[in-house]
Amino acid sequence: MIQRLSLLALLAAVTLTGCSPDVPGTEGLEQITIVLFEGADRELVEDIAEGVQGVYGVPVSVADGEPLPLPTEALDETRGQYLAATLRDGLPAPADEHDRTLGLTEADLYARKLNFVFGQAQLPGDRAVMSLARLRPEFWGHNEPDRDLLLERAVKIAVHELGHTFGLRHCDTPGCIMQFANVLLQLDQTNLEFCSDCHAKLGR
Numbered sequence: 001m002i003q004r005l006s007l008l009a010l011l012a013a014v015t016l017t018g019c020s021p022d023v024p025g026t027e028g029l030e031q032i033t034i035v036l037f038e039g040a041d042r043e044l045v046e047d048i049a050e051g052v053q054g055v056y057g058v059p060v061s062v063a064d065g066e067p068l069p070l071p072t073e074a075l076d077e078t079r080g081q082y083l084a085a086t087l088r089d090g091l092p093a094p095a096d097e098h099d100r101t102l103g104l105t106e107a108d109l110y111a112r113k114l115n116f117v118f119g120q121a122q123l124p125g126d127r128a129v130m131s132l133a134r135l136r137p138e139f140w141g142h143n144e145p146d147r148d149l150l151l152e153r154a155v156k157i158a159v160h161e162l163g164h165t166f167g168l169r170h171c172d173t174p175g176c177i178m179q180f181a182n183v184l185l186q187l188d189q190t191n192l193e194f195c196s197d198c199h200a201k202l203g204r
């Protein structure tokens with residue numbers, strides 16, 4: 001109870017001073033698992049996993065077994081899109097609370113009040129989901145497929161969404177991977193790294 005009260009006092013202090021709340025960071029993180037939804041290409045996702053591993057410095061693996069079916073209750077037939085939060089919250093939780101699960105789908109995702117999202121994370125939490133659909137140059141109709149560009153974008157989104165699960169919010173520092181990006185031009189201009197502030201919050 002004492003602990004609970006002091007936490008509440010801390011939260012109140014944070015609210016009053018306007019500082020950003022403390023973030024849980026990556027302490028205790030040992031494993032990130034990417035879970036495929038049906039239709040995702042395992043070979044491509046293994047390359048994405050390798051890219052994410054290079055940033056977080058812990059093993060990132062692609063879950064064995066059959067890909068998950070897309071939950072029909074998440075589908076908005078008029079939009080032809082799936083509600084990201086339903087996919088995200090239906091993912092298997094990692095065995096250890098410090099670890100993370102990232103779902104990956106080819107389906108186009110949306111969120112309430114947003115036309116689409118590249119991904120969506122629990123903030124903080126242990127699960128996030130991302131879509132490759134709009135990261136593909138050919139999605140936009142006038143470009144050729146480009147695997148390297150797709151891979152680069154996908155690793156950025158994965159790192160960004162996982163950053164949210166560790167409590168990071170959007171960051172205004174130019175180039176920081178935690179900058180909000182809802183168009184590919186912005187995404188392509190961000191770096192695959194955290195700014196020094198975000199890096200410090202992650203505790204890495």
Ligand SMILES: [Zn+2]
Binds near residue numbers: 160164170179180
């Ligand atoms: Zn974000």
Ligand SMILES: [Zn+2]
Binds near residue numbers: 171176194195197198
């Ligand atoms: Zn930052």
